[in-house]
Amino acid sequence: MKKHLLSITSNTEIARNIFEMKLTGPGTATMTVPGQFLHVSVGKHTSKLLRRPLSICDVDLEKEEVTLLYRAQGEGTKQLSQKQTGEFVDVLGPLGNGFSVESIDEGKSALLIGGGIGVPPLYYLGKKLREKGMKVTFILGYQSLEDSFYIEKFQEIGETIVTTVDGTLGIKGFVTDAMDQLISEEPVIYSVGPAVMLKAVEQKAAGLNGFISLEERMGCGIGACFACVCPTETRQSGYVKICSDGPVFKMGEVVL
Amino acid sequence: MSRLSVSLPGLNMKNPILPASGCFGFGKEYAKWYDLSLLGGITIKAATLEGRFGNPTPRVAETESGMLNAIGLQNPGVKGIIENELPALEPYNIPILANIAGSTEEEYIEVTKQISASPLVSAVELNISCPNVKEGGIQFGTHYRSAADLTRKVKSVSEKPVYVKLSPNVSNITEMAEAVEDAGADGLSMINTLVGMKLDWRTGSPILANKTGGLSGPAIKPVAIRMIYEVSQKVSLPIIGMGGVSSAEDVMEMMSAGASAVAVGTANFVNPYVCPEIIEKLPELLDEIGVEQISEMTGRSLRQWKTPLSSR
Numbered sequence: 080m081k082k083h084l085l086s087i088t089s090n091t092e093i094a095r096n097i098f099e100m101k102l103t104g105p106g107t108a109t110m111t112v113p114g115q116f117l118h119v120s121v122g123k124h125t126s127k128l129l130r131r132p133l134s135i136c137d138v139d140l141e142k143e144e145v146t147l148l149y150r151a152q153g154e155g156t157k158q159l160s161q162k163q164t165g166e167f168v169d170v171l172g173p174l175g176n177g178f179s180v181e182s183i184d185e186g187k188s189a190l191l192i193g194g195g196i197g198v199p200p201l202y203y204l205g206k207k208l209r210e211k212g213m214k215v216t217f218i219l220g221y222q223s224l225e226d227s228f229y230i231e232k233f234q235e236i237g238e239t240i241v242t243t244v245d246g247t248l249g250i251k252g253f254v255t256d257a258m259d260q261l262i263s264e265e266p267v268i269y270s271v272g273p274a275v276m277l278k279a280v281e282q283k284a285a286g287l288n289g290f291i292s293l294e295e296r297m298g299c300g301i302g303a304c305f306a307c308v309c310p311t312e313t314r315q316s317g318y319v320k321i322c323s324d325g326p327v328f329k330m331g332e333v334v335l
Numbered sequence: 336m337s338r339l340s341v342s343l344p345g346l347n348m349k350n351p352i353l354p355a356s357g358c359f360g361f362g363k364e365y366a367k368w369y370d371l372s373l374l375g376g377i378t379i380k381a382a383t384l385e386g387r388f389g390n391p392t393p394r395v396a397e398t399e400s401g402m403l404n405a406i407g408l409q410n411p412g413v414k415g416i417i418e419n420e421l422p423a424l425e426p427y428n429i430p431i432l433a434n435i436a437g438s439t440e441e442e443y444i445e446v447t448k449q450i451s452a453s454p455l456v457s458a459v460e461l462n463i464s465c466p467n468v469k470e471g472g473i474q475f476g477t478h479y480r481s482a483a484d485l486t487r488k489v490k491s492v493s494e495k496p497v498y499v500k501l502s503p504n505v506s507n508i509t510e511m512a513e514a515v516e517d518a519g520a521d522g523l524s525m526i527n528t529l530v531g532m533k534l535d536w537r538t539g540s541p542i543l544a545n546k547t548g549g550l551s552g553p554a555i556k557p558v559a560i561r562m563i564y565e566v567s568q569k570v571s572l573p574i575i576g577m578g579g580v581s582s583a584e585d586v587m588e589m590m591s592a593g594a595s596a597v598a599v600g601t602a603n604f605v606n607p608y609v610c611p612e613i614i615e616k617l618p619e620l621l622d623e624i625g626v627e628q629i630s631e632m633t634g635r636s637l638r639q640w641k642t643p644l645s646s647r
Contacts, residue, residue: 082607304357
């Protein structure tokens with residue numbers, strides 16, 4: 080595990096309050112596992128001390144470039160959104176376990192389900208699964224058309240179904256409303272989003288093999304502070320640490 | 336003797352820096368980032384008699400130049416710590432300060448007996464100041480008679496020196512310090528976190544599931560400096576200073592105020608390498624002011640500047 084100073088190559092708003100930040104530096108060479116995250120410092124000389132855990136959305140190993148998508152919601156991420164090309168960002172990582180791509184049968188199809196700012200890690204994951212020869216289908220859920228992002232890019236990897244809560248794009252409703260006909264093929268499920276969505280996905284996909292990635296407010300990001308725990312009935316300790324045991328868990332492994 | 340070494344009861348440290356309890360887990364997480372033998376010592380996360388799961392999440396909230404936490408003393412219990420956590424620290428050969436907590440006197444006593452008997456533990460830190468559990472010991476830490484009683488009882492069963500960790504959430508911290516000194520404490524750790532709260536102004540909902548939490552980080556450093564400065568003039572016990580320390584300069588300031596060693600807490604979350612970086616920089620700062628041994632820094636402020644003690 081390492082701390083890196085990466086240089087910003089772009090930082091632009093791609094949907095309402097959603098920013099795409101591209102960073103470059105030699106540290107990107109280790110960022111090969113989808114579903115891991117970077118613990119990003121907003122910067123020195125700010126009263127925002129804590130790092131922000133941001134999922135890796137894409138990595139270009141040749142260009143030594145990593146892409147992060149984040150929502151500028153609080154003061155810290157708003158400050159991050161004002162950073163200019165050429166500025167440096169202090170990151171720890173890659174952190175967390177990430178999605179296990181190796182353990183999956185190649186003949187299987189994969190259904191990747193993301194909600195809101197949970198969508199980004201599915202992009203790198205989708206690319207990796209495609210490289211393995213799997214058929215990849217996405218269900219992406221957003222609040223509305225204005226909040227949607229990266230849809231064309233996902234379409235380049237596989238069939239992409241969009242849901243919006245207000246019906247301004249795609250199917251009106253939640254990601255689970257688009258799952259029914261797709262789970263009959265018994266795909267492997269990969270899902271990222273708020274806990275309430277993951278819970279609904281797990282119920283809908285009961286009996287299928289799959290993985291979820293959790294979000295939580297974090298302190299250290301490396302397993303020391305015990306801020307981001309989640310209860311589980313499958314381990315003797317009774318809990319998992321989302322930052323270091325996760326953020327990816329098997330469906331059913333943790334209590335949502 | 337190296338110029339950075341300091342010696343406190345039970346703690347012979349090659350430098351004055353140790354991570355603060357709760358901010359370093361049981362050490363193994365940070366061992367992935369650097370060689371822990373660089374540290375002056377380690378304070379491990381609080382031990383209770385039985386394992387505790389802690390509070391619901393969210394357990395942390397960021398504040399201006401600080402953070403609130405309400406972890407809730409999550410730990411595997413004293414047996415689990417002795418069997419599974421302490422042995423991993425043995426190879427680093429540095430003093431281990433074991434933080435102990437409890438809900439009752441009996442629990443404190445039993446935890447102290449067990450953990451102080453471990454050959455790997457150099458000293459214990461009596462946590463009577465955790466603000467985040469209903470019965471987390473702060474009831475012992477906000478009244479001087481209860482603090483003194485508990486200190487006496489723990490001291491009578493402990494096989495190692497006892498440091499009492501004081502709460503800043505009291506009207507007169509000097510009174511607390513004097514009470515535990517009279518009760519036989521070997522040293523003080525100060526300060527623990529200040530009780531605080533953060534709300535979502537739109538909904539009125541507290542950010543922390545526990546509603547209130549302990550404030551730490553640079554925001555509380557001036558409070559810590561003031562309290563260490565006051566207490567060190569009234570008691571003769573060595574003080575492990577802590578509260579918002581995040582740089583070598585902060586360490587020098589806190590020792591000037593009266594600390595003999597300095598614990599680094601929240602800063603570990605911001606920069607996992609902060610402790611070794613501080614240690615590396617200390618000699619440079621000593622050179623700058625012409626001080627040879629870092630132990631000479633302790634209480635330097637009052638020696639140099641005969642500032643009248645505040646009337647508190």
